[in-house]
Amino acid sequence: MPSDLESLDVMHAPANVAARLARQALLQPNQLAIAAATGPYLPGKPRAYRQLTFSQLELHTNSLAAGLQSLGIRPGMRIVLVVRFGMDFISLVFALLKAGAVVVLVDPGMGRKNVIACLAQTEPDGFVAIPLAQAVRMLMPHRFSKAKFNVTVGKRWGILPAPTFTQLANTPSSLYEPPPIELSSLAAIIFTTGSTGPPKGVLYTHRTFNSQIDQLVEHYGIAPGGKDLSGFPLFGLFNAVMGTTTIVPDMDPTRPADVDPPRLLDAIDQWQVNQAFGSPALWAAVGRYCVEHGRRAPTLTRVFSAGAPVPPAVLESMRAAMQPEGQMFTPYGATEALPVASIESRDVLSETAAKTRQGAGTCVGRRFAGIQWRVIAIDDGPIATIDCAEP
Numbered sequence: 001m002p003s004d005l006e007s008l009d010v011m012h013a014p015a016n017v018a019a020r021l022a023r024q025a026l027l028q029p030n031q032l033a034i035a036a037a038t039g040p041y042l043p044g045k046p047r048a049y050r051q052l053t054f055s056q057l058e059l060h061t062n063s064l065a066a067g068l069q070s071l072g073i074r075p076g077m078r079i080v081l082v083v084r085f086g087m088d089f090i091s092l093v094f095a096l097l098k099a100g101a102v103v104v105l106v107d108p109g110m111g112r113k114n115v116i117a118c119l120a121q122t123e124p125d126g127f128v129a130i131p132l133a134q135a136v137r138m139l140m141p142h143r144f145s146k147a148k149f150n151v152t153v154g155k156r157w158g159i160l161p162a163p164t165f166t167q168l169a170n171t172p173s174s175l176y177e178p179p180p181i182e183l184s185s186l187a188a189i190i191f192t193t194g195s196t197g198p199p200k201g202v203l204y205t206h207r208t209f210n211s212q213i214d215q216l217v218e219h220y221g222i223a224p225g226g227k228d229l230s231g232f233p234l235f236g237l238f239n240a241v242m243g244t245t246t247i248v249p250d251m252d253p254t255r256p257a258d259v260d261p262p263r264l265l266d267a268i269d270q271w272q273v274n275q276a277f278g279s280p281a282l283w284a285a286v287g288r289y290c291v292e293h294g295r296r297a298p299t300l301t302r303v304f305s306a307g308a309p310v311p312p313a314v315l316e317s318m319r320a321a322m323q324p325e326g327q328m329f330t331p332y333g334a335t336e337a338l339p340v341a342s343i344e345s346r347d348v349l350s351e352t353a354a355k356t357r358q359g360a361g362t363c364v365g366r367r368f369a370g371i372q373w374r375v376i377a378i379d380d381g382p383i384a385t386i387d388c389a390e391p
Contacts, residue, residue, distance in 0.1 A: 016181040017209040018097035020241035025058035033057040036087040036248040043262055046270055059173045064095030066176040067168030073149050075100025075179045078122050082129035083153050085233045086248050100179040103188040109254040110199055118191045118199050126150050131157045183207035192335045202335045215368045227271050231278035247271050256282035261289035268297045277304040287317025296321050303328040309362045312353040315345040332364035341365045
């Protein structure tokens with residue numbers, strides 16, 4: 001193992017959530033952390049993948065973090081990240097967190113006008129972004145006047161800002177200096193999709209991320225060593241600090257309904273994936289394909305679906321495709337608060353689905369340990385405080 005990993009004191013649980021990656025690199029250095037397809041897709045044939053082990057990912061993100069620090073990025077600076085989900089996205093999120101930056105994330109599916117408005121609200125100090133996003137930023141200097149620390153991810157166009165992602169990655173990892181971070185330190189600003197109103201920026205502290213990871217590990221019994229096909233970017237980040245391998249799916253996560261099911265199923269078979277996370281639209285397409293073509297994913301033992309109510313028919317089709325003893329969970333939460341509750345497919349199909357058809361709504365299951373909640377009666381009027389709500 002590289003010497004700069006051996007010297008890390010990772011057993012004292014630092015506040016910075018990104019420091020959890022160092023622990024995984026120490027405990028299982030040679031286990032695969034991320035795999036992303038690079039070769040062409042040929043149905044039913046093994047595919048070439050770019051791969052990073054946990055030790056490689058730790059050193060890679062340290063190099064990126066050191067590069068960001070040399071650029072002048074300091075703790076508390078708000079840095080917009082606009083990069084397609086994949087290995088570089090995961091690496092950059094960890095690098096920004098390691099540098100103490102506040103990562104600003106938006107859902108591109110909310111539309112260009114909303115994206116620009118949301119990003120402008122945060123008054124970012126810089127952008128780590130693909131060329132198109134950097135070009136848009138440069139065309140609107142009045143909206144992003146404070147954005148002085150910018151990195152281009154991908155091939156530069158003309159006058160787009162340097163340094164590039166590649167230049168940051170070539171910074172010696174030994175130059176990384178962990179900044180002082182508290183649990184209360186701001187880690188990210190994540191915007192809601194705007195599906196139920198104007199998009200809102202939600203503040204995430206390092207305590208928030210650490211607590212979310214602990215809740216997921218405890219509730220679902222997630223142990224290091226598994227492989228996850230992650231159709232949800234945030235879960236791809238959680239995987240790395242839970243000791244789970246992320247297999248990046250060949251899909252556009254902003255358009256899950258347009259997924260090509262054979263590409264995902266072939267990846268599951270090639271990597272013997274045991275866990276997967278996706279939206280109901282994604283699993284609707286995959287489950288339908290499995291039923292119509294007699295396809296199965298026999299290595300799957302745990303499937304998650306969230307973001308919208310999951311129809312019972314989707315649960316049935318996916319249960320038929322995975323291991324008979326496997327479980328399919330529908331976690332409930334929102335950008336502002338997650339995870340909140342969870343229910344397993346057997347409980348839905350044997351009990352709550354019938355009540356849903358009778359108009360009882362969608363059962364979200366039982367709450368996660370440590371979550372405090374109150375169920376209030378529907379009221380069309382304003383509720384000044386939670387104490388005014390009727391249970």
